[in-house]
Structure formats: C-alpha cells, structure tokens
Amino acid sequence: MIRELRKIWKSCFIGLLWFLALLWPMTGINSDGTLTFARPLEIWLIVVVAAVVIMLIYSANKSGMLAPFTRPVQTAAGGLAGQAARLPIWVWLLVALGLAMFYPVIFTSRPAHDVAINVLIYISLGLGLNIVIGLAGMLDLGYIAFYGVGAYTYALLNVYLGFSFWTALPFAALFAAIAGCIIGYPTLRMRGDYLAIVTLAFGEIVRLILNNWMELTNGPNGVLGIDRPTMLVPTFDDGFGFEVISLRKLYMLYYVALALAVFTMLCVYRLNYSRIGRAWEAIREDETAAELMGVNTFLLKLLAYAMGAVFAGLAGAFFAGRMKFVSPESFTFLESAMVLCMVVLGGMASIPGIILGAAALVLMQEWFREFETYRMLVFGGCMVLMMLFRPAGLIPARRMGRRSEDDE
Amino acid sequence: MEVFIQQCINALTLGGLYALIALGYTMVYGVIQLINFAHGEFFAAGGYIGVLLLGVMTAMGLMESAPWMCLGVSLLLTMLYCAFLAMGVERIAYKPLRKQTRLAALISALGMSIFLSNGMMLARGPLDQPYPLEYSSGGFEFGLITINNLQIVIWVLTAVLLVALNLLVFRSRIGMAMRAVAQDKVMSALVAINTNRIIALTFAIGAGLAAAAGIMVGLYYGSVRYDMGFVPGIKAFAAAVLGGIGNITGAMIGGLIIGAVEVFGAAYISGEYKDVFAFIILIAVLYFKPTGIMGENIDDTRV
Numbered sequence: 001m002i003r004e005l006r007k008i009w010k011s012c013f014i015g016l017l018w019f020l021a022l023l024w025p026m027t028g029i030n031s032d033g034t035l036t037f038a039r040p041l042e043i044w045l046i047v048v049v050a051a052v053v054i055m056l057i058y059s060a061n062k063s064g065m066l067a068p069f070t071r072p073v074q075t076a077a078g079g080l081a082g083q084a085a086r087l088p089i090w091v092w093l094l095v096a097l098g099l100a101m102f103y104p105v106i107f108t109s110r111p112a113h114d115v116a117i118n119v120l121i122y123i124s125l126g127l128g129l130n131i132v133i134g135l136a137g138m139l140d141l142g143y144i145a146f147y148g149v150g151a152y153t154y155a156l157l158n159v160y161l162g163f164s165f166w167t168a169l170p171f172a173a174l175f176a177a178i179a180g181c182i183i184g185y186p187t188l189r190m191r192g193d194y195l196a197i198v199t200l201a202f203g204e205i206v207r208l209i210l211n212n213w214m215e216l217t218n219g220p221n222g223v224l225g226i227d228r229p230t231m232l233v234p235t236f237d238d239g240f241g242f243e244v245i246s247l248r249k250l251y252m253l254y255y256v257a258l259a260l261a262v263f264t265m266l267c268v269y270r271l272n273y274s275r276i277g278r279a280w281e282a283i284r285e286d287e288t289a290a291e292l293m294g295v296n297t298f299l300l301k302l303l304a305y306a307m308g309a310v311f312a313g314l315a316g317a318f319f320a321g322r323m324k325f326v327s328p329e330s331f332t333f334l335e336s337a338m339v340l341c342m343v344v345l346g347g348m349a350s351i352p353g354i355i356l357g358a359a360a361l362v363l364m365q366e367w368f369r370e371f372e373t374y375r376m377l378v379f380g381g382c383m384v385l386m387m388l389f390r391p392a393g394l395i396p397a398r399r400m401g402r403r404s405e406d407d408e
Numbered sequence: 409m410e411v412f413i414q415q416c417i418n419a420l421t422l423g424g425l426y427a428l429i430a431l432g433y434t435m436v437y438g439v440i441q442l443i444n445f446a447h448g449e450f451f452a453a454g455g456y457i458g459v460l461l462l463g464v465m466t467a468m469g470l471m472e473s474a475p476w477m478c479l480g481v482s483l484l485l486t487m488l489y490c491a492f493l494a495m496g497v498e499r500i501a502y503k504p505l506r507k508q509t510r511l512a513a514l515i516s517a518l519g520m521s522i523f524l525s526n527g528m529m530l531a532r533g534p535l536d537q538p539y540p541l542e543y544s545s546g547g548f549e550f551g552l553i554t555i556n557n558l559q560i561v562i563w564v565l566t567a568v569l570l571v572a573l574n575l576l577v578f579r580s581r582i583g584m585a586m587r588a589v590a591q592d593k594v595m596s597a598l599v600a601i602n603t604n605r606i607i608a609l610t611f612a613i614g615a616g617l618a619a620a621a622g623i624m625v626g627l628y629y630g631s632v633r634y635d636m637g638f639v640p641g642i643k644a645f646a647a648a649v650l651g652g653i654g655n656i657t658g659a660m661i662g663g664l665i666i667g668a669v670e671v672f673g674a675a676y677i678s679g680e681y682k683d684v685f686a687f688i689i690l691i692a693v694l695y696f697k698p699t700g701i702m703g704e705n706i707d708d709t710r711v
Contacts, residue, residue: 033463034467345515380518384501387513
C-alpha cells in the first residue's frame with residue numbers, strides 16, 4: 001500500500017516538473033523576447049498546491065483514514081438508491097414531466113428559461129446523434145450540419161417564401177433527411193475512422209457553403225428577421241374562430257422546445273425497442289454477422305443517418321425560430337464535438353444518460369460563464385477527466401437480454 | 409503558363425507542410441488506431457514556441473549576425489518542446505484509455521485539443537502573434553515566376569525530414585520496433601519491445617514534425633494564432649486518410665495532393681471554396697477506393 005502510494009506520488013512529482021518545463025516557454029517569454037519568471041511560477045504554484053491537495057485526499061482515502069466519514073455517506077447513498085430502484089419507473093417519469101411542465105412557473109427569470117431551452121434543444125440533438133452513434137455505431141463528426149440544414153431551411157423558407165414555422169417544420173425535417181442520405185450514401189462503404197473524417201468533411205462543406213453562398217444565405221452575416229413560431233388560439237370575439245399569435249414570450253417557446261424534446265425522446269425510445277432498433281444494434285455489434293442474418297445493412301445504415309438528421313433538422317428549425325437569426329457561426333465543428341460529448345459523457349445509447357449529459361454540459365457552460373476565458377479550458381479538461389474516470393458515461397446504457405460476457 | 413508554374417511552386421510548398429503534419433496523424437494511427445485530435449495543437453504550439461524563441465534571439469542580438477542559424481536552433485528546440493508536450497499528453501490523456509473503447513480515447517483527444525488551444529490562448533492572448541519577416545525576403549526570379557528563400561527552405565526542410573523519417577522507420581531498429589508495435593502489440597511485447605516507450609516515441613516524432621511545420625507555416629503566412637491548429641489539422645488528417653491511414657508514404661502523397669487541390673482550386677475555380685475542394689477530393693477518393701490511395705497499413709482484424 002505504502003509502496004503504491006509512493007509510486008503515485010513520484011509520478012505526480014515528475015508530472016509537475018514536466019508541466020513546469022512545458023509551461024515556462026509558453027508563459028515566461030514576453031513577445032519582445034525578454035524573459036519573466038514570476039508569471040509561470042505563479043501559475044505553476046497554483047497547480048502544485050491543487051495537485052498536492054488532491055493527492056493528500058487521495059492518499060488519505062486509500063490508506064483508510066477517511067473511512068469514518070465516507071462509510072456513513074456510502075451506506076446512506078446505497079440505501080437511497082435501493083429505495084429509488086424500488087419505485088416503479090412511471091413515478092419517475094411523472095415527476096420528471098411534472099417538473100418540466102412547471103419549470104417556467106418555478107423559475108421565472110429570463111436566463112433560466114434561456115438555459116432550459118438550450119438544454120432541450122441539445123437533448124433533441126443528442127438523442128438524434130444517438131441514433132447514428134449509439135444505436136447504429138457509426139461515428140459522425142459532422143452532425144451539426146443537419147442542424148444547420150434544418151435551421152437554414154426554415155430561415156430561407158420563411159424569409160423568401162413566407163412559410164410559417166409549422167408548415168416549414170416538415171420541410172426542415174425532409175431536407176435534413178435528404179442531406180443525411182447524401183452524406184450517408186458515399187460513406188456507407190467506409191468504416192470507423194474513414195467515416196469520422198468524411199462526416200467531418202461534409203460538416204465543414206455545409207458550413208462553408210452556408211458561409212460563401214452570398215446570394216442565398218447572405219454569407220457570414222446570416223439571415224435576419226425570421227418569424228417566431230406561431231400558434232392557433234381559439235377566440236370567441238365574433239363567433240368562434242382561430243387567431244394566430246406569435247410566440248413572443250420565452251416561456252411559450254420553452255413549451256415548444258419541451259414538446260420537441262419529448263417527441264424526440266418518444267421516437268428514439270420506440271425506435272430503440274423496434275425491429276429497426278434491434279437491426280441497428282446488430283449492425284453495431286457485428287456488421288458481417290448482421291448481414292448474414294438477413295439484415296439489410298445498406299438500407300438500415302442510410303435510415304440511421306436520415307433519422308438522426310430528421311431530429312437535428314427539427315431542432316435546427318426551432319433554433320432558427322427562437323433566435324430569429326441564423327449564421328454559419330452556430331454550426332462549427334466545435335458544436336458537433338459538443339453534441340458528441342453529450343452523448344458520450346451521458347452514456348451511449350442511454351436516453352436518461354444523454355438527457356443528463358446535455359443538461360450537464362449546458363449548465364457547465366453557464367456556470368463557467370463568469371470565468372469566461374477559462375471556460376473552454378475547464379471544459380476540455382473535464383472531457384479528458386470524464387473519459388479517464390468514467391469512460392462508459394454517467395448513466396451507462398442497460399443492454400437488452402443476457403449476453404455471454406455478463407456471466408464472466 | 410507562368411501562373412501555372414507559380415501555382416505549382418505554391419502547391420509544392422503547401423503540400424509539403426500538410427505532409428509534415430499528416431505524418432504525425434498517420435504514425436499515431438498506425439500504432440494505436442487513434443485519431444489524435446490534439447495533433448493540430450502540437451502544430452500550433454510549434455508555431456508559438458518558434459516565434460517566441462526567435463524573439464528571444466532577436467533580443468539577444470543574434471538575429472543580425474546569423475539569422476539562419478537562429479532559425480535552425482529555434483527549429484530544433486521547438487521540435488524538442490513539442491515532442492515533450494506530445495509525450496506528456498499521451499501519458500495523461502491516452503495511455504490510461506488504451507484498454508477502453510476507441511470512442512473514449514477519441515473524446516479524450518477532442519478534450520485535450522480544446523484544452524491545449526485554450527491554454528495557448530490564455531498564455532499568449534487571442535491576437536495574432538507576428539513572425540519576423542526577414543526570412544521570406546529575397547529569392548530567385550525567372551521572368552514572372554518567383555521562388556523566395558523561404559519556399560526553398562521549406563522544400564529542403566520537408567525533404568530532409570521526410571527522408572530522415574523514412575530511414576528511421578524502415579532502416580533502424582527503433583523503426584522496426586515501431587512497425588512491430590503497429591502490427592501486434594502483444595507479440596512485440598513478447599519479443600521484449602517496450603511498447604509503451606515506442607508509442608510515446610511515435611507521438612514525440614509526429615509532434616516534432618508538426619512543430620517544424622508550425623514554424624514554417626508561421627514564417628510563410630507571417631503570424632500564428634492560438635486556433636490555427638484546427639483547419640490545417642483537419643486537412644492534414646484528410647491527407648493522411650487520403651493516402652491510406654497508417655501508411656507513411658501515403659501520408660506524404662496525400663499531403664501533396666491536398667496542397668495541390670487547395671492551391672489550384674483557389675487559383676482557377678474559387679478562392680472562397682478552397683477548403684471545400686480538398687474535402688470533396690477526399691470524399692471522392694474514399695468513395696472509389698475506401699482504403700486510400702496507397703492502401704492502409706494496419707491490421708484489419710482488430711479494427
């Protein structure tokens with residue numbers, strides 16, 4: 001035990017020295033070529049103190065000194081989890097839905113609504129991407145392109161042809177699905193990492209086209225003046241009729257986003273347990289075997305792309321309607337990476353996991369907004385740490401049926 | 409005709425730089441089947457350290473007397489720095505994940521990429537850092553065609569590094585060990601190859617090449633920025649895939665093709681869509697030849 005700890009302390013010490021060696025040239029040389037020592041040392045000392053504190057806690061925990069404190073907490077948590085597991089699942093769903101329904105009543109501030117809408121959009125995106133990655137097992141690094149296609153479909157149909165949100169919505173889904181097929185078709189022969197780079201390339205191509213097609217998309221300036229989603233409300237002024245109102249208040253948009261997210265959740269849930277879902281899972285596990293069992297891998301893989309794209313397209317149309325403005329800036333690779341992170345951090349193919357992942361990442365961005373410049377640094381670091389300590393995600397997916405590796 | 413030859417010269421320069429970056433991707437992929445997204449950041453770090461070292465030498469007054477020696481020294485130091493950086497990144501972010509799924513390592517690499525580029529932004533600020541301009545002045549003129557000194561330096565450096573790398577990989581014991589690890593890690597461990605050390609070395613060599621490319625790009629375009637690693641990183645990765653990932657000769661050819669497509673596309677079709685051409689060529693090649701031009705050099709049974 002002591003020997004193990006000494007080894008860890010030693011590698012920690014070497015790591016810190018290595019960090020200093022890397023840090024000093026980056027921060028210690030001024031632009032005019034003079035050298036400073038104060039700034040790198042200051043940063044380094046902060047890191048050293050943090051590392052030593054973490055290591056002390058870790059060593060104490062390993063050698064059992066913290067057991068009097070951690071054990072009661074562990075038993076209590078275990079008891080709670082046991083109680084929670086005994087409740088039927090519909091109670092949880094009801095509680096979650098109730099909370100979601102009354103969220104705008106509980107939190108009335110604008111930022112709270114903004115954050116909630118963002119979370120819901122990302123839940124839709126994450127669940128859509130989950131079809132491609134989690135179910136069919138194809139790595140897609142250009143997923144945000146479909147979101148962009150959806151957003152621009154609504155934006156252009158609305159601005160040029162005056163389509164309303166609800167009439168444009170099917171078109172957004174359709175065009176996104178077509179884009180999914182266009183991207184999917186040539187990539188289906190590829191596997192693994194070739195797929196990753198080709199989807200990434202397609203994502204960039206879509207963004208560059210949006211950025212450069214000045215006549216249609218107004219280039220980097222974006223499309224302005226998109227109408228908000230509308231809704232038919234019954235009125236009784238002169239007899240019975242319907243009045244079209246624009247959803248101007250943020251909480252109304254929240255409910256549209258909630259409907260979208262719940263729709264996506266239901267679809268993905270049903271797909272997951274359908275024949276198609278099983279076929280996707282078979283393709284993910286072993287494509288050759290799946291094909292031998294009579295699964296039409298070509299069509300189903302194309303379908304996975306198209307289905308994933310549909311949900312991104314719907315979310316994109318909503319995004320355009322909510323922001324009233326779209327520009328290619330919103331559809332960069334970083335966004336794709338972000339959605340991918342949500343899926344992987346939450347737990348692939350696990351719907352509650354992805355919801356949690358989306359919420360966690362959006363909230364993390366919000367919390368670190370105060371440390372604006374450090375936000376992405378911490379974000380990147382957290383991604384690495386998550387993978388190191390919980391690579392299967394926050395809520396790993398439970399797989400259907402029994403399989404041989406479970407018995408070992 | 410003059411324009412065409414001039415564009416060929418530019419394409420060769422750019423292609424050589426892409427090839428240098430692509431080698432890092434392809435070597436790492438060949439050994440541990442990981443898309444090292446942080447590789448573009450090694451390239452950017454190389455650009456930064458290069459400009460800082462040149463700045464130090466200017467302040468010490470060495471620049472006037474021996475500018476090319478200064479460049480050589482900064483180049484070596486920068487390659488060393490990035491090699492250290494890459495070994496550290498590998499140790500922290502990739503090594504513990506070797507037994508996990510490949511997606512976990514990929515996410516970790518993405519996280520590392522975001523972390524490093526933002527770290528550089530915090531350290532050096534979000535603005536462009538200008539490179540000294542004196543290297544790009546001077547050169548040869550043949551009628552309308554000009555080749556400046558810097559382009560020649562880039563060609564020579566690229567050629568030297570590529571030849572050195574080929575010798576290292578195909579003629580030395582270390583190279584043999586690297587190829588063995590790429591083929592089968594367990595077996596190479598059984599024949600007493602320290603696989604961990606070989607993997608770290610692969611990262612270090614790849615990052616060193618990327619660092620050299622970083623300095624050259626900085627000199628060629630006149631400045632570096634914290635986020636400059638991203639787009640060249642993707643294109644270099646595209647080059648690696650185009651040539652057949654895991655295949656060192658393929659990465660060189662892929663780099664040259666991507667460079668040529670970009671330069672000629674920008675010159676003859678449309679400057680705004682130059683990135684699109686590179687990607688379209690990539691998709692087209694992969695559609696008709698899914699393992700890249702030279703074929704991949706990895707064992708297919710484990711992928």
